Amino acid sequence: xxxxxxxxKLHEELTSISGVGAKTAQLFSRLNVRTVEDLIxxxxxxxxxxxxxxxxxxxxxxxxxVKAKITRVKSRYGRARGTHITEAIATDDTDSLSIVWFxxxxxxxxxxxxxxxxxxxxxxxxxxxxxxVNPNVEVAxxxxxxxxxxxxxxxxxxxxxxxxxxxxxxxxxTTVFQxxxxxxxxxxxxxxxxxxxxxxxxxxHSPSSSKELMRCRREMGFRELFPIMLSxxxxxxxxxxxxxxxxxxxxxxxxxxxxxxxFNLTDQQRLIAWQLLKELESSKRPLNTMVEGDVGSGKTIIxxxxxxxxxxxxxxxxxxxxxxxxxxxxxxSLRELLEPFNYELVxxxxxxxxxxxxxxxDKIMSTQPLLILGTHALFQDGVEFLELGLLIIDxxxxxxxxxxxxxxxxxxxxxxxxxxTATPIPRxxxxxxxxxxxxxxxxxxxxxxxxxxxxxxxLNKRADLLKEHISKSTARDQLYIVCPAIEANDDQDSIEDxxxxxxxxxxxxxxxxxxxxxxxxxxxxxxxxxxxxxxxVLLATTVIEVGVNVPAASRMIIISPERFGLAQ
Numbered sequence: 001x002x003x004x005x006x007x008x009k010l011h012e013e014l015t016s017i018s019g020v021g022a023k024t025a026q027l028f029s030r031l032n033v034r035t036v037e038d039l040i041x042x043x044x045x046x047x048x049x050x051x052x053x054x055x056x057x058x059x060x061x062x063x064x065x066v067k068a069k070i071t072r073v074k075s076r077y078g079r080a081r082g083t084h085i086t087e088a089i090a091t092d093d094t095d096s097l098s099i100v101w102f103x104x105x106x107x108x109x110x111x112x113x114x115x116x117x118x119x120x121x122x123x124x125x126x127x128x129x130x131x132x133v134n135p136n137v138e139v140a141x142x143x144x145x146x147x148x149x150x151x152x153x154x155x156x157x158x159x160x161x162x163x164x165x166x167x168x169x170x171x172x173x174t175t176v177f178q179x180x181x182x183x184x185x186x187x188x189x190x191x192x193x194x195x196x197x198x199x200x201x202x203x204x205h206s207p208s209s210s211k212e213l214m215r216c217r218r219e220m221g222f223r224e225l226f227p228i229m230l231s232x233x234x235x236x237x238x239x240x241x242x243x244x245x246x247x248x249x250x251x252x253x254x255x256x257x258x259x260x261x262x263f264n265l266t267d268q269q270r271l272i273a274w275q276l277l278k279e280l281e282s283s284k285r286p287l288n289t290m291v292e293g294d295v296g297s298g299k300t301i302i303x304x305x306x307x308x309x310x311x312x313x314x315x316x317x318x319x320x321x322x323x324x325x326x327x328x329x330x331x332x333s334l335r336e337l338l339e340p341f342n343y344e345l346v347x348x349x350x351x352x353x354x355x356x357x358x359x360x361x362d363k364i365m366s367t368q369p370l371l372i373l374g375t376h377a378l379f380q381d382g383v384e385f386l387e388l389g390l391l392i393i394d395x396x397x398x399x400x401x402x403x404x405x406x407x408x409x410x411x412x413x414x415x416x417x418x419x420x421t422a423t424p425i426p427r428x429x430x431x432x433x434x435x436x437x438x439x440x441x442x443x444x445x446x447x448x449x450x451x452x453x454x455x456x457x458x459l460n461k462r463a464d465l466l467k468e469h470i471s472k473s474t475a476r477d478q479l480y481i482v483c484p485a486i487e488a489n490d491d492q493d494s495i496e497d498x499x500x501x502x503x504x505x506x507x508x509x510x511x512x513x514x515x516x517x518x519x520x521x522x523x524x525x526x527x528x529x530x531x532x533x534x535x536x537v538l539l540a541t542t543v544i545e546v547g548v549n550v551p552a553a554s555r556m557i558i559i560s561p562e563r564f565g566l567a568q
Contacts, residue, residue: 293442
């Protein structure tokens with residue numbers, strides 16, 4: 001597939017590639033592709049397999065490739081104003097096939113009758129018959145770029161299609177792939193039977209078979225995960241060399257806390273809490289553990305027990321949440337749990353006045369036992385901890401490694417770290433992404449927890465489903481409606497589309513809209529309106545996935561669930 005200029009260099013501009021002029025290069029720049037090396041690293045988003053060439057008589061609806069003679073071509077204008085239609089008949093030894101192209105008038109003049117072509121495209125019903133719609137066409141005797149092979153489909157921009165990108169990649173000189181710098185040691189390549197990075201990239205753009213493509217994608221996956229795993233293990237080694245102060249077990253206070261709870265701890269909650277508390281007591285290295293559990297599984301009470309134990313030792317505790325509303329929710333929960341023990345709780349967020357922030361900084365710099373709750377404001381310059389014994393990070397995947405390390409570095413010595421997450425990360429993946437952490441999972445449901453009922457509704461029932469659930473929503477029985485997109489699109493599953501549908505079905509419906517394009521203050525106020533019960537319906541994107549506790553929200557409608565990942 002690859003040809004073109006000999007001795008092409010990775011750093012050369014795209015215009016050095018045959019067929020790529022200044023205008024096309026400008027289009028590529030929208031995808032941040034400006035050099036030959038950038039193009040090589042423009043990975044296909046997916047693939048369409050047209051590699052199996054079939055006889056016309058054996059065709060079924062779907063993506064197909066045939067090798068046939070085009071025996072007749074004609075053009076006409078359709079009934080819709082401005083619609084140009086090119087029709088053709090293709091024939092092989094088994095049967096004939098009807099072909100149609102819409103708004104591609106050049107097809108009639110570019111196709112020669114009785115010449116043999118490869119045609120790849122969607123074979124489907126149209127105009128009352130089966131036909132091949134808008135197929136790619138290439139002369140059978142030429143090297144195939146857009147037919148009779150596995151086609152890479154690239155990220156696109158207006159004016160720059162996958163077809164044009166494939167043409168540019170096809171004109172690369174094969175030597176450029178040999179110039180790609182290898183990122184893995186030879187020992188790793190040999191041990192895991194990996195091809196060179198350059199060879200893997202070449203196959204990624206032009207796989208010869210589905211088997212080869214599968215192997216290539218596995219190798220690329222390994223290359224992406226290897227540095228993550230390596231950095232996690234290096235962090236673990238670095239952490240194990242640090243020292244942290246042991247925290248003596250505050251048995252009396254812990255017994256008092258658990259005896260006052262309005263519920264009984266599950267066996268799993270007791271076990272994990274006991275393990276963590278004993279590690280605090282005996283460990284010479286800093287605790288660095290992630291507790292993973294669904295919303296309502298009991299992470300907060302474990303965090304409260306850990307915090308109380310550290311406060312009783314005379315040290316400070318910091319709890320960091322990704323949003324102000326979540327930080328305030330933690331403040332409310334922990335204030336109620338720890339009220340009998342008279343330890344001071346303070347909240348540090350970006351919305352505080354400069355005077356209040358300064359006052360809190362002075363208090364944090366003292367040596368008194370203190371529970372400090374906050375958002376990214378805890379990272380700010382001027383916020384220093386003298387006696388930080390424990391750092392609790394909620395929804396820790398929302399914070400980068402550098403942020404977490406910066407937070408730890410603010411203490412006078414390395415504090416213990418407990419991270420919490422409600423995101424259902426498979427354990428094998430969690431070990432890769434957070435290899436520096438010890439991982440404990442809360443899988444046991446608290447007693448009395450109701451069974452979650454999940455149902456799949458047909459697309460043609462969407463209006464009825466929305467009407468039914470919005471109508472019965474109240475402050476005590478709230479509803480989430482989650483969309484995969486903000487702005488209107490062809491799939492009609494964006495917030496804009498659903499808003500129009502709701503306003504048509506229930507003009508008087510009261511709801512709030514929440515998405516990532518809103519300012520932080522707007523997001524906070526709208527979420528607070530939902531938490532307080534001021535509105536009973538929240539129409540949102542995945543910005544709601546950070547675990548804000550809304551006890552009255554008992555129902556959720558997910559629009560086009562196939563567009564969301566497992567963790568979401």
